[in-house]
Amino acid sequence: MQPETENEECIIFQQLDLFSQGFPIMEEIRRQGKLCDVTLKVDSQSYSAHRIVLAATIPYFNAMFTHDMVESKQREITIQGIDSSALEALVNFAYSGRVVIDSNNVQSLMVGASFLALHKVRDACADFLKRRFHPNNVLGIRSFADTLCCSPLVEAADKYVQQYFNDVSLCDEFLSLSQNELIDIVRRDELHVISEEQVFEAVMRWVKRDPEGRKKNLPQLLAKVRLPLLPPHYLADRVATEELIRSSHECRDLLDEARDYHLMPERRSLLQSFRIKPRCCNYVMGHIFAVGGLTKTGDSLSTVEVFDPIVGRWQLAEAMSMLRSRVGVAVMRNRLYAFGGYNGSERLSTVEVFDPQKRVWNKVSPMHCRRSAVGAAALNDCLYVCGGYDGVTSLNTVECYSPDKDEWTMVPNMIRHRSAGGVVAFEGYIYALGGHDGLSIFDSVERYDPRTGQWTSVLPMLTRRCRLGVATLNGKLYVCGGYDGSTFLQSVEMYDPILNQWKFVAPMNVMRSRVALVANMGKLWAIGGYDGVSNLSTVEVYDPNTDSWSFVxxxxxxxxxxxxGVIPICKD
Known part of the structure; x- marks a missing residue:
C-alpha cells in the first residue's frame, strides 16, 4: 500500500495488491457455489461461474456476454468443440491465472485456448510442444498447428524438419505424408542435408512404402530432387539401377539431364537454376570449432577448441597432428577440414580432417601448393582452396579436392593474387573477397562458376580489407573486420545479391583483423582476431533482426x- 501522489489538498491512495488478493477470493466464492450466475455445459459435464469474471478474462465470453447475444441472458450455455477437461482447466485459469500443461492435455488445452481466444495460453501450449519436437512427432505437431492456424508453431516445426530432415525422413510420420506434403518439403532450399543423396533416398523410401499406389508420383517427386548435385558414381550405381526409375520415361529424362550436367558442361546453362542450387539451412544449431591459430607471443598452435551452444561455453577438443596458424578451414558432410597454414617455420601443403563421431584427425592427400593465409569453402561435393601465401609470393592458384576420390585437381586461376582474402560458397559460386598481393590491399571481389570454370569480377566491397571474416546468412553475404593498410577495422558490410548492392550494417564492438566469421543458429559469430595491440580470445555475435552485436x-x-568451421548437432 502506498500513496500515489500527494499535495496540500488531497492524497490518492492505491492498493497495489488488491487484484492479486481479490481473484483468489472470487475463486473461493465460486468453489462454494455462491453468486454464480451461469453454468457452462460440455458433453455431460457442467461448470458454474460468474459472467463478470469470464467476461473480464476470456475474450470469447466477453464477446458473448457484452454484445446482446442470446447466450448473454441464458442461465445454462452449451459449449461445442472443446474437451470438457480443457474447458474446466481454462475456466479455473480465468480465476487463478494458472494452468498446468502436460503431454496428456496440451493438445486439448491448445484447441480450447484457441477457441476461447486465450492467446497467451495457446502460445504457452505451442512453446511446450516446441520443446518436445522429435523426428518421430514433429510432422504430426505441424499438422495439428496448421489446423489451428498457429503460424509460429507451424514455422518452428518447418525449421525443425529442415534442420533434421534426414532424421525426420526415417520416421513413420514422414512415410505417411501425402504427395503434396512431401513435395512441399523436398523442394525447399533450406533443407539441411549432408548431400543430395539423403533427399533422393527419402523420396525412394516414401514411394516404396506403397509402390503400387505411389510409383505414379515418382516423376513429380524426382523433379524436386536436385539430381545434378549427386556425384556421377552415385547416379550410375544407385539412381540408374533403381527399377522404379528405369521403368519411367519421365524419370529417365531427369536422370539423363543430371548425367549431361556432368558430361557436357556447355549445356549447364540450359538447366533450371533450382536444380543446381545447393541447399542451405541458415538456422542449424552446430558446434563451432576453432582450429589452430596463434598464442599471445605469436607461436602457431595445433590446439582445437569447440563451442557448445547448448551449454554456452568453449572447451578443448582433439588437437590436430600439426601446428597450423593462418589455416584454411571448411566443413563438408559433417567433417572438418584444415588446409595448409604456417607451422612456425614453413608454409604447409598438408591437409587433415576431423571426424566428430570418432573424435580423431586423419591426414588426407596434400595440396599441390604450400599455402598459408588461405581461404577455403565447400560447394556441392568439392572443397576449394583459393590463393594464400607460399612463403615467397601471394598466390592466385585454386585447387579443388574431391573427398570421394581423395584427389586434388587444379582449376582456373583467380583474376587477382590474393593472400589473406575471404573465401565463401554463395548461391552456387565460390566468392573470393579482398586480401592483398604483397603490394596492394583489395576491395575487389570475384567469383568462380563451377558450371563454366570461369572467374568473373563482381561488385567490389565498400572498403579495402585483408585478413577479413566472411560468411553467408539468410541469402546475404557478410564481411567483417580486417585491415585496410592503415587501420584495423571493426566495420561490417552486407551484400544483397538481389539488389546487387553492398551496404554497411552495425559495426562490431572491437576492431578485429585476422577474424573468423561463421553463421550458426541464424546469427553471425565473429571469433578472435587482432586489434592492433593484442591477439583476441573474445567472441561476439550479430543478430540480423536487431542489427546489433553482443559479446558471448x-x-x-x-x-x-x-x-x-561449424558441424551441425545431430538429433538423437
Missing amino acids: ASMCAHEGGVGV
Whole structure:
C-alpha cells in the first residue's frame, strides 16, 4: 500500500495488491457455489461461474456476454468443440491465472485456448510442444498447428524438419505424408542435408512404402530432387539401377539431364537454376570449432577448441597432428577440414580432417601448393582452396579436392593474387573477397562458376580489407573486420545479391583483423582476431533482426588467428 501522489489538498491512495488478493477470493466464492450466475455445459459435464469474471478474462465470453447475444441472458450455455477437461482447466485459469500443461492435455488445452481466444495460453501450449519436437512427432505437431492456424508453431516445426530432415525422413510420420506434403518439403532450399543423396533416398523410401499406389508420383517427386548435385558414381550405381526409375520415361529424362550436367558442361546453362542450387539451412544449431591459430607471443598452435551452444561455453577438443596458424578451414558432410597454414617455420601443403563421431584427425592427400593465409569453402561435393601465401609470393592458384576420390585437381586461376582474402560458397559460386598481393590491399571481389570454370569480377566491397571474416546468412553475404593498410577495422558490410548492392550494417564492438566469421543458429559469430595491440580470445555475435552485436563466452585456449568451421548437432 502506498500513496500515489500527494499535495496540500488531497492524497490518492492505491492498493497495489488488491487484484492479486481479490481473484483468489472470487475463486473461493465460486468453489462454494455462491453468486454464480451461469453454468457452462460440455458433453455431460457442467461448470458454474460468474459472467463478470469470464467476461473480464476470456475474450470469447466477453464477446458473448457484452454484445446482446442470446447466450448473454441464458442461465445454462452449451459449449461445442472443446474437451470438457480443457474447458474446466481454462475456466479455473480465468480465476487463478494458472494452468498446468502436460503431454496428456496440451493438445486439448491448445484447441480450447484457441477457441476461447486465450492467446497467451495457446502460445504457452505451442512453446511446450516446441520443446518436445522429435523426428518421430514433429510432422504430426505441424499438422495439428496448421489446423489451428498457429503460424509460429507451424514455422518452428518447418525449421525443425529442415534442420533434421534426414532424421525426420526415417520416421513413420514422414512415410505417411501425402504427395503434396512431401513435395512441399523436398523442394525447399533450406533443407539441411549432408548431400543430395539423403533427399533422393527419402523420396525412394516414401514411394516404396506403397509402390503400387505411389510409383505414379515418382516423376513429380524426382523433379524436386536436385539430381545434378549427386556425384556421377552415385547416379550410375544407385539412381540408374533403381527399377522404379528405369521403368519411367519421365524419370529417365531427369536422370539423363543430371548425367549431361556432368558430361557436357556447355549445356549447364540450359538447366533450371533450382536444380543446381545447393541447399542451405541458415538456422542449424552446430558446434563451432576453432582450429589452430596463434598464442599471445605469436607461436602457431595445433590446439582445437569447440563451442557448445547448448551449454554456452568453449572447451578443448582433439588437437590436430600439426601446428597450423593462418589455416584454411571448411566443413563438408559433417567433417572438418584444415588446409595448409604456417607451422612456425614453413608454409604447409598438408591437409587433415576431423571426424566428430570418432573424435580423431586423419591426414588426407596434400595440396599441390604450400599455402598459408588461405581461404577455403565447400560447394556441392568439392572443397576449394583459393590463393594464400607460399612463403615467397601471394598466390592466385585454386585447387579443388574431391573427398570421394581423395584427389586434388587444379582449376582456373583467380583474376587477382590474393593472400589473406575471404573465401565463401554463395548461391552456387565460390566468392573470393579482398586480401592483398604483397603490394596492394583489395576491395575487389570475384567469383568462380563451377558450371563454366570461369572467374568473373563482381561488385567490389565498400572498403579495402585483408585478413577479413566472411560468411553467408539468410541469402546475404557478410564481411567483417580486417585491415585496410592503415587501420584495423571493426566495420561490417552486407551484400544483397538481389539488389546487387553492398551496404554497411552495425559495426562490431572491437576492431578485429585476422577474424573468423561463421553463421550458426541464424546469427553471425565473429571469433578472435587482432586489434592492433593484442591477439583476441573474445567472441561476439550479430543478430540480423536487431542489427546489433553482443559479446558471448570467450575462447578458452586461443588468442586469435583461428580457422573456424561449424558441424551441425545431430538429433538423437
